[in-house]
Amino acid sequence: MAKPKKQPRPKAETPKGFRDYFGADVAQRDAMLAEIAKVYHRYGFDPLESSAVETVEALGKYLPDVDRPNAGVFAWQEDGDGDWLALRYDLTAPLARVYAQHRNDLPTPYRRYAMGPVWRNEKPGPGRFRQFYQCDADTVGTPTVAADAEICAMLADTLEAVGIGRGDYIIRVNNRKVLNGVMEVAGILDPSDPEKFAHERGIVLRAIDKLDRLGPDGVRALLGAGRKDESGDFTDGAKLGAAQAEVVMDFMAAKRDSGLATVARLRDLVAGSPMGEEGVQELETIEQLLIAQGYGPDRIEIDPSVVRGLGYYTGPVFEAELTFEILDEKGRPRQFGSVAGGGRYDDLVKRFTGQEVPATGISIGVDRLLAALHAKGRLSAAEAGPVLVTVMDRDRMADYQAMAAELRNAGIRAEVYLGNPKNFGNQLKYADKRDCPLAIIEGSDEKARGVVIVKDLVLGKRLAEEIESNEEWKAQPAQQEVPRIDLAAVVSKYIGETEKNLREPRG
């Protein structure tokens, strides 16, 4: 047998751009995903969990750069010379592959939801990680905009289900066809050259997408010759004529007080473009369907300034924005911004099958949504720790374990201290670190008298910031002696009351 090589001590670090999630962060995300799944499921969507690993070929078209398979995704070659494999970078490309692969077994339309991590091989930054959660719902195989309207209604229900109150969010709906129509009317689009069409539309889309940040004048500059920013850097523009640019600006400003008024204004703007008129008609139908179900402009509205970055959208696009203000890193108030987006994409499956398969869907940024709930004070930073059964006499471990078992059987989170019990102060420090609400103490004296001490650590912490000795600590009023036989009942009552207090609405 060969001698094992002596290795240097490895670094205990996640790879750059990755992180670990502990305790409450994991539990709260799980709870949120379960809540979202409940809504998706109630709408008739079925869960799907596709493999995290795909062939680069299956993901291919949507890679940032088809000539460099490793850009944007984490990719490797099987056995050094086999297929190129990669971690999925979103949940939409895998859905297209799954639907193409299993379409004969799946119902049509196929409504599915998926939740899980995706991976991006991008430069990490503060708050930007290379692994994060997405939570998608899509309807594949139907062209009707009733499917788009349903997705918007479901998104509103979902946001409310996870704790975003009505009035704290708005879902904005637009339609790519309307923008195409506007560009056709303005003479910007040259339908005879599809490549030029896509390129120019891309520049215009990117300009519109900056309305929030740059304001109308900035967008106007980007639609025209170009724009120099504060640092002096110059961004090339779309080179539209002034009149053409004004048509696009009119489109972005087409939002009116009611959805139907916005629709009327858009209909004026696209008059003469069949594609534009079709898009306006779709928006009108979506609006009517939503109004009939009670989703008014306080929740969902048509807003022509929404474009969404992704090139693959072909019809309606949606975006959910949280409208309350938070303080940014410099302490300035700003709107929280987008937490979900989606739209109709009719070509994703086609590349596998050659057949048009219309689809529409939404993706929720779960991590951002959690951050929003934290910012609103709707989630606590830490969850309550277990009730700690302390160890006063290490020979009676079985007694303490039996107490913990009793508490658990009563549905209470509980554990026996399993560190070295010699130093009682360490047991208290441990309880403090874990945010334990109660400590249970049974020394030989208590044992002989058939009682246990139940110590309220929350109250105890408030009463005394400094604990010098076991004796002093035991003298605090935040503890009571109860018959051993009543342990579970007393603790249940205490925990129940604490939870009730915690659940009172705050702020």
Added chain:
Amino acid sequence: MAKPKKQPRPKAETPKGFRDYFGADVAQRDAMLAEIAKVYHRYGFDPLESSAVETVEALGKYLPDVDRPNAGVFAWQEDGDGDWLALRYDLTAPLARVYAQHRNDLPTPYRRYAMGPVWRNEKPGPGRFRQFYQCDADTVGTPTVAADAEICAMLADTLEAVGIGRGDYIIRVNNRKVLNGVMEVAGILDPSDPEKFAHERGIVLRAIDKLDRLGPDGVRALLGAGRKDESGDFTDGAKLGAAQAEVVMDFMAAKRDSGLATVARLRDLVAGSPMGEEGVQELETIEQLLIAQGYGPDRIEIDPSVVRGLGYYTGPVFEAELTFEILDEKGRPRQFGSVAGGGRYDDLVKRFTGQEVPATGISIGVDRLLAALHAKGRLSAAEAGPVLVTVMDRDRMADYQAMAAELRNAGIRAEVYLGNPKNFGNQLKYADKRDCPLAIIEGSDEKARGVVIVKDLVLGKRLAEEIESNEEWKAQPAQQEVPRIDLAAVVSKYIGETEKNLREPRG
């Protein structure tokens, strides 16, 4: 702009050895993980979700072959020349990295649970996938066997919580130190040469591990000169003398009717070996702790024939086996076998920090546990589909959506048919494919009369295997006309009764 390359149509396939999970498979696994998490949490364990990607260096020691970083794991090099990264292949190696990295912020002992996919770059086979779920609980930072006993008790509670009845499983406990002691007494171990020690112990462990499959004579042969199997292949043996081999055989057969009798027998076998005596003492303490909490030999027993493959275990080892019989692929009855295993490993963190950090834990094979519940008929193959609101008049989509919304608000899973509504038969085929329990029908006639038709599809399927036309279908008795205003109430009542029927115990 460069012309995009024309690409051949990609194959719509998962990579070899990977698969997708649909509908009930996803929902049932999620439900099981949630149930397991609830038990782990009640025992005081905190959730941890480490990144799926680790540096190969952090995983390194436990790779099957340190000289070929790509063997066993899916690995790639960052930017072609940076760190080697890899997908985690279990949840234990990442725990060691996490504890070493965050030990100053974590409580000690640190009880954590983790659930999620792991990836193995191994040859796939029938039922063997390269991505699968693990579900672990570990206690890091304490040497007390009370932690091991707790893990065993928790495992029993967990199996019962997910639906494995008492009597259908047994948790077996052994201790590596006892085996080491036996080998020391038999003169097999030469403590002066640690490498030879590890190598010879490995051969003996592998032989013992085959007791179930080969029986005592087969193991005896493997402990001695070697064994020729039915195909004529020869496996080299451990080359023990006959007397030495008998000591090992005695050890494996040391199980007695009660745990304490087994402990007494083991104590005889290791007399004179300090390590062996320590191991027996640990088993006795575990037994006492478990008995005191009510975990008798009907649930957890000491069984010296359990060895567990992994080389890193240093003390107690555990294995949960399901004891009921299922039929194998050839129709022969066989025991279902192992669904969880674990043990104490005291050296995993040390390689990062240089300090001994004792740890113990368990890993549950979630997919096998789900298969077991399916085999026992405890999980249905498909979950119920949504109530389907059919589309009789495509201009009244808003009406149908409002019906679905009403049903959802009453907590009922419901959707409007969103395929092409022209062919009503397609709507019924869709309902059939989705296992919809009910269809709701509102044509113009019903609309005028203020009623809707509620069609029982489950009963309907039983009554008529063939449906020729819409009219004939409507004549079936499995449907009732109800006032439109009563829709949600009638459907609620129906769904409630169906669920009650489904929940009746089967078989």
